[in-house]
Amino acid sequence: MSTQPILSIRDLARRYGAFVACANISFDVWPGEVVAIVGESGSGKTTLLNCISGRMERSSGEVRYRMRDGRFPDLQDLSEAERRFLARTDWGFVHQNPADGLRMRVSAGANVGERLMAIGDRHYGNIRQTAADWLERVEIAAMRIDDKPVSFSGGMRQRLQIARNLVTHPRLIFMDEPTGGLDVSVQARVLDLLRMLVADLGLSVVIVTHDLAVARLLSQRMIVMKSGHVVEQGLTDRVLDDPRHPYTQLLVASIPEN
Amino acid sequence: MDTSAPLLDVSSVAKSFTMHLRGGLRLPVVANVAFTVHPGECVVLGGPSGVGKSSILRMVYGNYAVDAGQILVRDQTTQEMADLATGDPRLVLDLRQNSIGYVSQFLRAVPRVSALDVVAEPLVTRGVERNVATSRAGEMLERLNLPSALFTLPPATFSGGEKQRVNIARGFITDHPILLLDEPTASLDAANRDVVVAMIKEKLGVGTAILGIFHDIPVREAVATRIIDVSAFSAREAA
Incomplete structure (x- = not known):
């Protein structure tokens, strides 16, 4: 067991005037661990993710x-x-909408290569080769390297966003509903890719999702949020198979087959 | 290591469910559960359906929380007894990685992942090279008579018996010192049932401690070294 967390959150709160978006949030993320934050819309989970990742004060x-x-x-x-x-090197951020994480009017290869240039890579041939390798890893044909993401399907765009995030070998990835806008069949492919890459690269991940099946597939630990507060947290399969809090029981009971 | 020392020591364990969606209805399941499992022993949880056998197995794996009691598991790495019942998620994950394995009744199929990879995964996550793990996985599946044409397909479309064999191969591929089995032979034909019985006996032969549920009487008679009547722990009457 790794003895030190990579990320540690203590008593985090975000208020808008009198409105509490999230409060009393404390948890650790350990190297190689995937932590899922689940809850319905408005539960404060995206606000929490944005505060942790420094995208929001x-x-x-x-x-x-x-x-x-x-x-x-x-x-x-x-x-x-x-x-x-x-943010450019050690971390990644995978947005629900790929257009928020990609530059839609530059080529797929440049979208991946840009992060390499940001960390000082200057050799055009190497950058292009690395970009091509990463496109292949996310199952995008190398012949599409000069095409712009505007010409890609939703699933391809999401896979490209993943490649762009992982090319610098980050240690910590934040994901906000990474499969949220995708068809079920496309979702399965993106999920499978994420699952494999996270395991192969030993990444630490904080993933926000309202989809409990996604949480079960990807995460070891789960945090359940309601009205800005953590109502339950623990081992993912324990929380899903033996939910204790009324809200978690409602969430679990609301899915047809888990 | 003292071979007479237990690998699993459960004491005073109680479990109930509180159904908040049903007005806070409390369903007691078991109370005062206590038993030990030693190396090379196959302890079978017996008793009628609904008495709490699967719940006990799930608590021992950390999949269900306990209301009270201790579940001491010998940590394969440190050789110390660690309390899984009160341990944090990281301790439970660590014990699952090295010390305690579980073969559930049903395979939870992951889309797009082949049977071979499903079986090899526990070895890969323990640091075994992928090609070595995959070839071991193939041997396990062959032994369980899964048609080789199925090896590279995701198990989602397999029959119940085929899925169960994938699940067994996955559970038996590692050398966890403690193995939990929840009706591993329920949907198998006689020939494959015999293979599983032989596999269980091999595990016992190398000192694995097994805790299981077997409704299948011939299987139970073939493998059990001791049967615990779970009715003795039932908390249903007290409700």
Whole structure:
């Protein structure tokens, strides 16, 4: 067992005036672990993800991240440049809508290569070869490397977004409903890819989803949110097979076959 | 290691379900569950349907929470007894990785993943090279008479008996010192049932501690070293 968490959240809260979007949130993420945050729309799960990933300011609380050199600073105490470097290299963010995570008017190859250039790669041939390798890993034909994502299907765009995120070998990936907008058959393919890549690369992941089947397939640990608060958390199969909180029981009872 | 020391030591375990969607209805299942399982023993949970056999198995695997009691599991890595009942998720995951395996009644098929990969996965996650793991998986499936044409297909469309054989192969491919079996032979024909009985005996021969549910009487008679009547722990009457 790895002895130190890669991410540690303590008493995190985000308020809008008197409205509490999320509060009293504390949990750790350990290296190689996938943590799912589930709950219905409006439960505060996306706000939580945005606060953790530094895309939104929190109102209070701590978010600490284990840097490659072993330091464990609160993200708020990093300089803007350090934060941006983390976001470009150590972290990934997979959006529900691929258009939010891709540049739709540049080629697929450039979408993947751009992240490499951001970390200092300058050799055009290498960048193109790495981009081609990653397209293949996410099951996009290499001949599509010069095509723009606007010409891709939804599933392909999502797979391209995944490749763009993983090419820099990040350690921590945030995902916001990564299969949310996809047809069921396309969803299965994207999920399977995520499952394999996460396992092969030993990634730590925080994934927000309202789909309990996605949580079961990908995560080891699950956090259930309602009205901005954590109502239950634990081992994913335990929470799903033996839910204790009334809201979790309602969620689990609401799916046809789990 | 002292071979007479138990690998699994369950004491004072109680379990009930509170159904919040049914007005907080409380359903007691079992109470004061206590037993041990030693290396090379096959302890069978007996008793009528609904008495709580599967619930006990699921608690021992950490899949169900317990209301009270201890479930001490010998940690294969440290050789210490670790309490799975009160342990955090990481402890449970770690024990599942190295110390305690579980063959459920039904295979939970993952879309697009081939039977071979389903079976090989527990070895791969324990660091065995993929091609080695896959060839071991193939041997297991062959032994269980799964037609080789099915090896590369996802089990979603397999028959009940075929899925169960994939599930058994996956559960038996590792060398977990404790193995939990929930009716592994329920949908198998006689020939495959005999294969599973032989596989269970081999596990016992190398000192694996097995805790299982077998409704199939010939199988139970062939493998059980001890039968525990779960009715003795039933909490249903107390409701």
